Amino acid sequence: MQVGTGTSVLNRIAIGKIRIFHQKEYKINEEFVEDPIPELDRFEKARVKVQEDQRILYDKAVASAGEESAAIFEFHADMLDDDDLIDSCKTIIVEQKHTAEYAVKQGFANTAQMFRDMDDPYFQARSADVIDVGNAMLDELLGFGSDIGSKDEPCILVAEDLAPSETVKLDKSLLLGMVTREGSSNSHTAILARSMNVPALIQCKQIDESWDGKMAIIDGYNACIYVDPTEDLLKSLKEKQNEDIRKEALLQELRGKKNTTIDGKTIKVYANIGGPSDVGAVKANDAEGVGLFRSEFVYLNSTSDPTEEQQFQAYKRVVETLAPKLVIIRTCDIGADKTVDYMNLAKEENPALGYRAIRISLTRKDFFKRQLRAILRASAFGNVGVMFPMIISVREVRECKELMNECRRELENEGQKVGHVEIGIMIETPAAVLCADELAEEVEFFSLGTNDLTQYTCAIDRQNAMLEPFSDTHHPAVLKEIKMTIEAGHRHGCWVGICGELGADLTLTETFLRMGVDELSVNAKSVLPLRKQIRSIDLSKSAE
Amino acid sequence: MQSGKVNQKGKEKIMKEFTFTVQDPMGIHARPAGLLVKEAKKFESAVTIAKGDKSTDMKKLLALMGLGIKQGETVTVTVEGADEDAAAEAVEKFLKENF
Numbered sequence: 255m256q257v258g259t260g261t262s263v264l265n266r267i268a269i270g271k272i273r274i275f276h277q278k279e280y281k282i283n284e285e286f287v288e289d290p291i292p293e294l295d296r297f298e299k300a301r302v303k304v305q306e307d308q309r310i311l312y313d314k315a316v317a318s319a320g321e322e323s324a325a326i327f328e329f330h331a332d333m334l335d336d337d338d339l340i341d342s343c344k345t346i347i348v349e350q351k352h353t354a355e356y357a358v359k360q361g362f363a364n365t366a367q368m369f370r371d372m373d374d375p376y377f378q379a380r381s382a383d384v385i386d387v388g389n390a391m392l393d394e395l396l397g398f399g400s401d402i403g404s405k406d407e408p409c410i411l412v413a414e415d416l417a418p419s420e421t422v423k424l425d426k427s428l429l430l431g432m433v434t435r436e437g438s439s440n441s442h443t444a445i446l447a448r449s450m451n452v453p454a455l456i457q458c459k460q461i462d463e464s465w466d467g468k469m470a471i472i473d474g475y476n477a478c479i480y481v482d483p484t485e486d487l488l489k490s491l492k493e494k495q496n497e498d499i500r501k502e503a504l505l506q507e508l509r510g511k512k513n514t515t516i517d518g519k520t521i522k523v524y525a526n527i528g529g530p531s532d533v534g535a536v537k538a539n540d541a542e543g544v545g546l547f548r549s550e551f552v553y554l555n556s557t558s559d560p561t562e563e564q565q566f567q568a569y570k571r572v573v574e575t576l577a578p579k580l581v582i583i584r585t586c587d588i589g590a591d592k593t594v595d596y597m598n599l600a601k602e603e604n605p606a607l608g609y610r611a612i613r614i615s616l617t618r619k620d621f622f623k624r625q626l627r628a629i630l631r632a633s634a635f636g637n638v639g640v641m642f643p644m645i646i647s648v649r650e651v652r653e654c655k656e657l658m659n660e661c662r663r664e665l666e667n668e669g670q671k672v673g674h675v676e677i678g679i680m681i682e683t684p685a686a687v688l689c690a691d692e693l694a695e696e697v698e699f700f701s702l703g704t705n706d707l708t709q710y711t712c713a714i715d716r717q718n719a720m721l722e723p724f725s726d727t728h729h730p731a732v733l734k735e736i737k738m739t740i741e742a743g744h745r746h747g748c749w750v751g752i753c754g755e756l757g758a759d760l761t762l763t764e765t766f767l768r769m770g771v772d773e774l775s776v777n778a779k780s781v782l783p784l785r786k787q788i789r790s791i792d793l794s795k796s797a798e
Numbered sequence: 799m800q801s802g803k804v805n806q807k808g809k810e811k812i813m814k815e816f817t818f819t820v821q822d823p824m825g826i827h828a829r830p831a832g833l834l835v836k837e838a839k840k841f842e843s844a845v846t847i848a849k850g851d852k853s854t855d856m857k858k859l860l861a862l863m864g865l866g867i868k869q870g871e872t873v874t875v876t877v878e879g880a881d882e883d884a885a886a887e888a889v890e891k892f893l894k895e896n897f
Contacts (some may be wrong), residue, residue, distance in 0.1 A: 326828060326829065328829050328832060338858050338861055373866065377866045
């Protein structure tokens with residue numbers, strides 16, 4: 255087995271035989287011509303023909319790869335209307351008495367060089383477009399046909415580099431993936447790979463002629479290609495590939511669709527995230543918002559107390575990228591099983607019932623205010639909610655709100671921009687469930703944290719494996735508490751969601767819908783399966 | 799939009815000029831750039847686009863791309879000719895809607 259590495263364009267797997275693609279070599283006649291008129295004529299005919307071809311390629315690419323990646327062919331067609339480029343070619347024919355093909359090669363090479371000399375990588379990559387159009391002109395002038403994609407077996411295409419016209423001519427159904435020695439993330443290999451949804455490995459320096467016809471796997475996740483892979487590797491990556499295919503089929507089916515039951519009840523399905531790096535997954539899985547943004551990462555990933563600015567930057571990045579989707583940030587939930595050295599938390603006999611979450615925040619107010627200020631500042635960049643964890647009393651909620659107001663006033667006095675922030679609390683203690691009516695008066699939403707709620711209701715330590723036989727994730731007491739919470743919330747105009755693991759439990763989706771839940775927030779990858787489940791439920795039929 | 803400048807004969811030489819800041823994350827790039835060129839070509843007036851001390855004819859696609867105009871950069875567009883009012887208006891509108 256040989257392994258090649260490079261830069262991955264798409265997190266996908268491709269498995270198949272390699273086909274090495276060789277670029278055409280043009281034999282350019284460098285002799286002078288007596289009469290430039292026929293050459294000008296040839297040039298003009300080729301120009302018109304190629305322009306027409308590029309428009310056809312545009313239509314073809316719109317159909318096979320979408321408007322966005324097709325756009326480049328319209329640019330190619332427009333390029334052939336560019337006076338500077340055409341005049342430079344014609345000048346070479348008329349004044350230097352060269353053939354049309356020589357003029358094209360020189361004229362296009364000069365323009366390509368202009369782009370190559372630019373600072374910006376996007377514009378640099380356009381030199382490939384110029385060369386590509388130039389080559390199309392040469393094909394026309396020299397009577398070359400295209401040989402690409404003529405074999406009818408699906409393959410992984412390996413080449414030094416691929417021009418857009420070459421990639422689009424490929425029969426998409428036969429293209430499993432692409433590997434090139436050159437290319438950048440702005441190159442057409444990359445752009446088209448993304449729009450055709452096949453993995454590509456660029457900058458792969460190990461490419462070898464001997465790979466032709468061999469079995470290979472492109473592992474887009476790990477940015478490598480395995481040539482002659484072992485059986486085990488083949489098997490495990492095949493599985494990974496199937497998983498991707500299933501996920502994509504689901505996405506295809508459900509993307510953009512509402513979370514509406516057969517009888518017309520719509521709820522929100524949000525994603526839980528742990529930091530800015532999860533934002534891509536939120537988008538990829540088409541979540542409508544973030545129902546739980548665990549802010550612990552800013553504390554756990556830091557060796558010292560994170561500053562307001564550090565927190566602001568992290569929150570802003572998420573909020574801004576996902577705007578106008580709602581992002582609910584849960585304030586610091588450190589303590590119990592999550593501890594950090596710089597906070598100097600004393601060792602406790604019973605940490606789950608100890609000094610944690612809001613209890614720390616409300617006793618270390620400067621620490622808490624840094625976070626609240628960062629959240630408030632981020633709210634100017636999108637749609638933000640905040641929720642407080644481990645609440646057991648109305649007094650705590652009021653204190654949190656007072657601190658929020660204090661921070662808001664401070665920021666406004668400093669001239670900082672602050673947006674509206676929806677305020678909610680986690681319902682994860684039996685005390686909160688029993689006081690839900692009073693708590694609902696104070697806030698705009700509730701989010702049920704079912705993991706802790708189960709642990710506290712059943713008095714079962716969720717980290718103790720010995721208690722497994724006694725634990726019941728669907729314990730009737732917990733389900734009853736969820737129902738009570740939803741009802742109490744609704745009595746006071748609060749919307750109620752579930753952000754704990756139970757929210758993703760598809761066997762309970764119908765139960766929650768019948769209880770009247772407004773939102774379920776789950777791991778990003780559970781969003782679409784949950785959507786599918788919701789869309790299969792009919793609440794007008796009586797429950798089984 | 800401003801009019802002005804007086805030519806040597808003391809007669810007012812009309813000309814339209816406006817500035818525009820590019821919002822498009824890709825800058826003035828490939829296909830939209832082609833459309834912009836087409837928009838400018840609809841008019842008889844000379845349309846010049848300048849970034850810093852570099853400027854070019856807006857009717858030339860590759861030269862326009864050669865300016866390498868990126869997001870956040872401000873360009874100055876000058877329109878001069880018989881149909882400059884209409885041209886300036888159309889080009890400005892096009893820029894605002896597409897970049």
